[in-house]
Amino acid sequence: MYPLTYVDGYRIPIREEVYVLDIIPLTAGPATISSDQKLSLFNPTNLKAGPQLNLLTQHGNITCAKAYDAGNAVICTAGEDGSVSMWDLRNDPRRADVARLTDNPVSVSSLACSDAGYSVVVGTELQDHQASIIIWDVRSNSAPVLHYKEVHSDDVTELNFHPSNHNILLSGSTDGLVNICDIRIADEDEVIIQTFNHDASIHHAGFLNDTEVYALSHDEKLALYDMAENHQNGAATTDFGDMRQVLGCQYIANVTTKLNGAGAVIGAGAHDQQAFELIHMRKGQGWNLDRDGSVGLPGAHSSEIVRSFCFDDKAQTVFSAGEDGFIKAWRPNA
Template identity: 35%
Template structure:
């Protein structure tokens, strides 16, 4: 059954892109292509602006706590912002002064992925209680821009990274030596757009990978303490035909939905999924009209208020209400099951082997204005 939902409010920013949306105690915070941050009340009835938050493109936006957010940028800085005063409370740089492509925050930990500079591209870590110096860095495990970094939700030492080199790495950050810290490398075979840990168990022992070419796979997380052969990954290949879409916007892991869109039809759909059973292409939520022919860059589900926020390359932030019933639970998929894989691409490899991996895709650095930028990491 397809559930149709209509937009009930919106804010418009002509000639700009809306990159990301995150929640806070002050409302919804958005990053725009004009290098600004905007803070909206939950009903989108107004806005507050932090103009020129960075000198270059904002590539990451995360909530630190209810009053503080973190941003990353290709201007080689990560910044912390106090939403109560709309002011920057810290400006952070890596030792190599590399441009940043992504970031993540969990508790007092902050990590940011860098562009490839010379021979180095990696992930840098800080303790938010002392941002004057980086606490750790891994710079040899990828040989192109790091587009994704994510802390493990329950393992205090687990971190995942994805890169345009086509690799997804999982680290144990209690180990300083990079060769020993990387305990799993997944070769997805195409430039990584999204990757992350899937919920569904106490140990979050499955991860997904989504490429800029819309290929999708699910992998078991290896146990570094056990000499057990990893099960073969589930590789769905190009999911556009399977999921009746033209691009995958995001995997909304905590909420259990995958957001997919179609430029030509102006559709945005939320497809329920279960990490062990697959994706439900029957009981979808369709957001009518979405962002027209423009790409949807960000979707945030407010589970408590049972509503959805979306931002796109049309420069519009939209609020969608009535998307979820009060007692709604995600059903197990009835049609589209995860497919069996024919060939495993998961391997444990050394940094030297990973350095020799060649990836044909090469993106250009954009400021959010090129219509082809859907297929770029930022």
């Protein structure tokens, strides 16, 4: 394992316990959402100076955020009250909130955006025996253009658009299913074009490339599936099993797909050891974990859980965020 060095950081300076919930990598620098209901943007070379932009969201409790546009200037946030806000981070803070999508009263548990398809999508928690996937066209941001009520039977915990087709949407749920949907189809009986049964509550799921997807359960089971025609039975093509046993960790924070198609990175933590490790998942003859080439963040976020991590490849920096209220920057030794 190759250790990185902690070079910079910032902690939210308030007395009560505040979690940094997620990091969203943007062109301008890392953005974070935190449990004090803030959306913050940081200078990637000077975290300790504090947020360059610090916006108070209005969702009750904020739950998720995603970049909307390829230029990474607009970000969407959503939360407990069911609404979605769109923020243009180039604007003055008083004018940063550029759109608010409503007509959903149910708490949002997942979010996806596609500027190619002018789409913002939320997945909701289960309420009144119904969990929804709701889609807005931001060119007419009043009422949703689609509302699926039967795609999942429990909380919709993950949404991701296909990397090259903005009409294809992946959804994951605590019902154990990962569904691939064609959102050009309004009929709920026809919208699902493929289903993978992970047989455990979905924590994270996403596309690895044009045909392969991963699914990670809340009990840390990881498996890969393939949409290609020669894998139509829906069974896992690679089943890694319980990652706590495979990696000797206590939790998986997330799986981050590499944008160049060179696999993915698994973030694995052990809070009682104050450890966090980044393990590359590569594809050769099959998918394999590169344990020898793993990268460590020594000390991590002390004994607190690491919630999120992301990369700035140009600056050779890893950013991490955790339940200690910190965002941290890590780099190789000079």
